[in-house]
Amino acid sequence: MEHKSIAQVKELFETSEITEEMLNTLSSDKRKGVQQLVRTYLKKQRARQEAEKMFVSMTRYEQSGYAQNYELIAGVDEAGRGPLAGPVVAAAVILPSDFKLIGLTDSKLLKHSERVTFYKQIKQRAISYGISLVSNEKIDELNILQATKHAMYHALKQLHPQPDYVLLDAIQLEKLQYPSKSIIKGDQKSISIAAASILAKVTRDQLMNKIGKEYPQYQFSSNMGYGTKQHIDMLKKHGATPYHRRSFAPVRDAVSRSLGGD
Incomplete structure (x- = not known):
């Protein structure tokens, strides 16, 4: 040549x-x-x-489930447990047994463009999916762990058909009506959990971008509500927005100062 x-x-x-x-x-x-x-x-x-x-x-947990005669295996994950502002979002997804999407992994390990592309493909090709969010007010009422579980239960309820087996990312859902397995770092070990992590992450990012337009000084579109230095500085300067989690210490301290507390 x-x-x-x-x-x-x-x-x-x-x-x-x-x-x-x-x-x-x-x-x-x-x-x-x-x-x-x-x-x-x-x-x-x-x-x-x-x-x-x-x-x-990353299909080994799904394959193990199929070998046990489970046919509808759901992966469940969340996005937004750690931020100071915005909702926590959970997603549940049932993928077909022949699903293949090379590069699929924990949403945090992917570029934004990759997450968005995978998000669209997962929604198009999934047997079923559900996405649920719990507001910052509900997080303050329940605590973040219980709010996360609440969102996961509601995401699972949206699945039609319902799953017969559930894979979870390092969390236990005690009220499930079907068998489940909790996997440490499941979003890096199970394609179903990884797919759920992408649905939850992209959905939450879209919400935070929308909130960011309402309160541009907090730069929610870049920090997604996490406690960056710039975000903390804005909390100290301007106080909390209606989207901040007042049960989280940095926000609670900012609210206390704005009310004249110590």
């Missing part, structure tokens, strides 16, 4: 199915530009293979 220009070889890598014979021929091409293209291609192939292996590994 030495008669092809570097630009033509690049287009070949981008638009064609590269066979082993073609790759061997290109690997023997002495031009530095071609060698760089070959190295880049091989690196991407290795990354793809690793992602394939990771995806297969």
Whole structure:
């Protein structure tokens, strides 16, 4: 292929199915530009293979469930337990047994653009999904753990059909009516939990972006309600918004100061 220009070889890598014979021929091409293209291609192939292996590994809990004759396996996860403002959001999702989405993992490990792309694909391809949020007022009333569980139960109730087995990310739901398994770092070990984490995270980010337009000084669209230095500084300067969790210490302290407390 030495008669092809570097630009033509690049287009070949981008638009064609590269066979082993073609790759061997290109690997023997002495031009530095071609060698760089070959190295880049091989690196991407290795990354793809690793992602394939990771995806297969992340199906082991689902496969174990299918082997026990469970057919509708739901993954459940949340977003927003730690922030000082905004709701906590939970999602539940049942994926088809042949579901495949290479690169799927814990939403926190993905770029924003990847999360949004996966969010759309998961919603389109899921057997069923449910998304539930609990407001900051309810969080203050119940405490964050109970509010999270409340959101998870409601997300599960939205599933039609209902699951016969549930995978949870490091939490116990004592009132479930079906068998379940709690997995430490489940959003990195189960595709169902990872899918739920993406639905919850993207939904919550959309809500925080909307709130951020109402209170731009807090920069909710970038900090998502978490206690960054800038966020804490704005709390000290302006006090709490209606979306802040007053049961959380930094917010409680800011409210106390604004009321003239110690």
